[in-house]
Amino acid sequence: MTMPFLLSASILSADFATLGDQLAQAQAAGCDWLHIDVMDGHFVPNITMGPFIVATCRRASNLPLDVHLMIEKPEQHIEAFAKAGANTLSVHIEGNPNIHRTLQSIRALGCKAGIVLNPGTPASAIEAVLPWVDMVLVMTVNPGYSGQPHIAEMSTKIAHIRQMLNQRSSPALLEVDGGITAQTLPACYQAGANVFVAATAIFQHPQGIAAGVRALRSVVP
Ligand code: DX5
Ligand code: ZN
Numbered sequence: 001m002t003m004p005f006l007l008s009a010s011i012l013s014a015d016f017a018t019l020g021d022q023l024a025q026a027q028a029a030g031c032d033w034l035h036i037d038v039m040d041g042h043f044v045p046n047i048t049m050g051p052f053i054v055a056t057c058r059r060a061s062n063l064p065l066d067v068h069l070m071i072e073k074p075e076q077h078i079e080a081f082a083k084a085g086a087n088t089l090s091v092h093i094e095g096n097p098n099i100h101r102t103l104q105s106i107r108a109l110g111c112k113a114g115i116v117l118n119p120g121t122p123a124s125a126i127e128a129v130l131p132w133v134d135m136v137l138v139m140t141v142n143p144g145y146s147g148q149p150h151i152a153e154m155s156t157k158i159a160h161i162r163q164m165l166n167q168r169s170s171p172a173l174l175e176v177d178g179g180i181t182a183q184t185l186p187a188c189y190q191a192g193a194n195v196f197v198a199a200t201a202i203f204q205h206p207q208g209i210a211a212g213v214r215a216l217r218s219v220v221p
Contacts, residue, residue, distance in 0.1 A: 003194045005220050007213065008033035008066045008175070010199035011057070012048065012146045020060040022209065026202060029213035033066040033088075035177070035197045037146075038081070040071040043095065044144040051077075051084040058085030066090070066197075068116065068177065070143045075102045082109035090114030090137050090175075093125050103132040114175070118142060119151050123160040133172050135195070136161055140188070141178030146199035150179025155191040162192025182215040189220055 009031040014022040023034060034057055041047040057065055064087040071077060074091045075098065081089055089106045093099060093115055106113040112134035115126050119139055126136065138158050141148040158176060165172055175195035176188045185196055198216060205212030 003192075004173075005189070006032040006173070006195040007202075007216060008035040008195055008197045009202045009213075010035040010037060010146060010177070010197050011053075011203070012037045013199035013203040015203070019056070022203065023057065023061045023063075025209040026213065027061060027063055029202075029210040030217060031063065031202070031213055033064045033195070034061060035066045035068060035199075036086075037143075037199075038067060038069050038071055039144065042072045043092070044070045046144045051080040054081055054084035054086055064088065066114075066175075066195075068114075068137065068197075075105060078102065078106055078111075079109060082106070082111050086111055088112040088114050088135060090116050090135065092116045092118065092143075093129075094118055094121055100129055100132060103129060107132070107134075117157070119154060123157050123164065126161075127164065130164065130168060130170060130172070135173040135175055136165070137175040137177055137197075138193070139178050140176050140180070140184075143178075147204075148179055150181070150184040152184065152187065155187045158188055158191035158193050165192075180216070182219050185216060186219050 009026040039046045039048040067086040103113040114135035116137040140154045176193040177197035180198040202212040
C-alpha cells in the first residue's frame with residue numbers, strides 16, 4: 001500500500017503583509033494543507049496567532065486548515081477555532097490532564113482530532129488515547145519558533161508510533177513538524193510519517209515558494 005504524502009505549509013514563516021498571495025502561491029505549488037501555529041506565551045515562549053487568523057485563512061484559501069495549538073487549557077479555545085474554520089485541531093499531550101475529553105470535544109465540533117508530542121515525550125504517553133485521534137503529530141523541534149534545526153533522533157519515535165498505529169490498524173495520519181527540509185524529510189518518511197509540516201523550507205526558500213514546495217516533493221517517489 002502506498003502511503004499518502006501530504007505537505008502542510010506552516011504560515012509562521014509567511015509574509016503577513018501579503019498573506020493572501022502567499023497562500024495562493026503555496027496552493028498553486030501543490031501544498032495540501034495550511035498549518036497554523038497557535039502560541040500563547042505560556043505553553044511556549046512565543047506568542048503568535050488566534051482564531052482571527054484562522055478565519056482569515058479560511059476566507060483566503062480553500063485548503064484544509066491544520067491548526068496546531070501550543071496553548072495552556074486548549075479545551076477553553078477549541079470551539080472558537082472550530083468556528084473560525086479549522087479542519088484539524090491538534091493538542092499537546094503535555095500538561096493536559098483531561099486530554100481524552102478534549103479530543104472527544106474536538107470531534108464533536110466536527111473537526112479531526114490530533115495529538116502532539118514534544119521531543120522529550122515518549123511514544124507510550126499517547127497510547128491510551130489512540131482510539132480517539134485522527135492524527136499523531138511528532139515534534140522534531142521544541143515548539144515555539146520556526147527555523148530551528150531538525151532533531152534527527154526523533155525518527156526512532158516516529159517508527160515506534162507507526163508500529164503502534166499499524167498494530168491497531170489505525171487509519172490515523174502521522175505528521176512531523178520542525179526543521180523539515182528536502183534533506184531531513186526522507187528519514188521521517190522512511191520511519192512512517194505521511195504528513196510533513198514546513199515553514200522555512202517553503203516560505204523562506206531563496207528561489208520562492210514554488211521552488212520550496214518542488215524541492216520537498218522531489219525527495220519522495
Ligand atoms: C514550531 C512550529 C512549527 C514551525 C515549523 O513550534 O510548530 O510548525 O512553524 O517551522 P520550520 O519548518 O521552519 O521548522
Ligand atoms: Zn506547528
